[in-house]
Each structure stands twice: as C-alpha cells, then as structure tokens.
Amino acid sequence: MARRNDHTKEELRELALNAAEALVAKEGLSGLSARKVAASIGYSAGSLYQLFASIDELCWELNSRTLSVLLQQLVESEQPCAAQEQLNAYALCYYEFAIRHTSSWSLLFEHKSSTCDALPVKLTAQIEDLFAQIERPLMHLNKSKTPKEVALAAKTLWSGVHGITTLAVNRKLFLSIDGAEIAMLDCLISSFLEGWCKEKPAC
Template sequence: MARRNDHTREELREMALASAERIIAQEGLAGLSTRKVATAIGYSVGALYTLFSNLDDLCWQLNERTLSCLMAAIKEVDETDPVACLQGCARIYQAFAEQYPERWRLLFEHRSNTDNPLPDQLSTRIGGLFEHIDGCLARLYPRIDRHERQLRSRILWSGIHGLTQLEHSNKLFLPDAMTAEDIRIHLIDSLLAGWDKESHHA
C-alpha cells in the first residue's frame, strides 16, 4: 500500500476522483464506496478521509468535476447565433449523458445522507450552466427582465433534461422515422417561437 507522502494532496485527490469515475462507469452508482476507491488507488480509507469528509463529499466533488467537464464542452459552442448556440448546448448535453451515463445520473440521483447544504463550488458550477443559457436569451429578448430570463432558461433546460432522461431510459417510444434530435430541435424552436410572439404583442 502506498504511503501518504508518495503523492501530493492534489495528486491523491485527482487519483481518487478518477478512480471513482471508473468505478461508477463499470459498476454503476450502487457500486461506489470509499473503500473501493481507496483500494483502487492503493491507499487506506483513512488517507482518503483526509481529502473527503465522507462519501457524500466525494459524490459532491465528483459532480463538480462532471459539471466542469460539461461546461468546458458547452463553452466551445459558437455563440454568434444565439438560437444555434442554444441548439448546440442542448445537443452537447444529450451527447454528454450518452457518453457518461453514470456520471450524468449521479448529478441528479445523489441525495445526501446528512443535512449538509449543497457546497458553494458546486452551486457556482450549476449557476454557470444557467448563466450561459441566460446569455443566449438576453440577446434574443433584450427587453425582458432578469427574472423572466431566468424563468425561460429553466423552462428550456427542463424540456431538454426531460427529453434526455426519457432517451436515456429508452422511454421515448419513437416511431421509426423520428429521432430524439428531431424532438430537441422542434422543442427549442417551438419555445422560442412562442416567446417571439409574446415579445411582438408586448
């Protein structure tokens, strides 16, 4: 078993999070435990608890890492056309869930066993995701106030997330000529068309 001083604290944390990702990819969320992570990196469970206060903390940090990865991909979308940007962000979200299904599930299925609030850094990551959508909507609808813009960004995300969840669960029940991408494109276009009408009548 490795000694604690064989790696820096940051190196050990990176090893632990990478191992945790591999474990949930191979065994699902139910297979994750601090003991398995410690065994995978060759350290004791006690050494692991110098980095994570408990399994909840490990899961929160995994989620923060997952959101960072997702946001890095979303930020690569061309923002020149806000409509195309929204469609691109939704496409990346669906593709991410398909590529990393267990990490995506952990974002929404992990429930803390304690009364600890959501960590600040994780809240910041989540806020960054919505700010990106808000930015696209601000350029499309410059006259709406902040509250309305935030409301619309949540409506958009809820629709895309629901579609992604159904696709991930094989519960879309699509006819042969239809794809999840068809629904995604039409969903966003329809919402924007409705909001365009509201803007013209305002």
C-alpha cells in the same frame, strides 16, 4: 501497498477521484464506497477520509469535475449564429455529453447528500454559470423580459431538454425514427421560443 507519503495530497485526491469515477461507471452510485475507492488505489479507507470528510464530499467533487467539463463543452459549442440556433447547439451538446459520459452525468442527479440538502457553494456557482449560457440567447431574443423572467425561462426550457435527454439515455422514447431525439429537442426549443418571442414580431 502504497503508503500515503508516496504521493502528495493533491496527487492522492486525483487518484481517488479517478478511481471513484471508474467505480461509478462500472457499478453506479450504489457501488461507490470509501473502502472500494481506497482499495483500488492501494490505500486504506482511513487514508481516504484524510482527503474527503465523507463519501458525500467525494461525490460533490466528482460532480464539480463533471460540471466543469460540461460547461467547457457548451462554451466550445458556441458559434456566430442566431440565438435560436445557439440554443439548438447547446441542447445537442448537452444530449451528446449525456450519451458519452452517462455515468458521470447521472451522478449529478442521483447523488443526494445524507447529511443536508444544500449544495456546496462551488457547485451552486457552476450551475449558475451553466444557466447563464442559456440565459444569454434568451435575453437576446426578448429584451423586454426581466432578469428573473429570463432565469425562469432558462430553467423551464432546460427542464424540457433534460427530460428528453433522460428518456433518450434510458431508451424510453419508444420512437424508431432515426434522429428522433434531435428532432424532439429542436421542436421543443422552437415551440418554446414561439411563445417567448411573441412580443417581438421580428423573432
């Protein structure tokens, strides 16, 4: 069995996070425990608690890594195109991310802290950064809206995108049409923007 001084603290945290990701992918959130994570990297559960105050903290760290990857992929999906096309690209990116990284993506919504409801400041900032990506094209499409209205619209629209994605991931769309998920995402966005842009005929 490895000893704690075989790795730096940073190395050990990375080992633990990688092991936790593997456990979540294999067994889901219910299969995640300090004992299992520690055993998989050859350390004791006590050693793990020298790195993370609780399983909640470990999950927050996992979710932070997931959000970082998701944001990077959203940024990479940006194209020199019309705002509506960019929103379609973001939606497709989000859907494909959920399909490719289902366990990590699911943990974002399944994990609830056992001690408090408030998100860590780092996670809150990452979520705000993600929504800022959605707010920019919405603001471009209707410059008469206030920042609060744009923020509300971004969350409203993305709630719909998330709903379609969730149903698709869980195979609950009950549609046999190839590419139905993408068609639904495009339909949602175009319908939403029809109302969003109604004050601007040029849209």
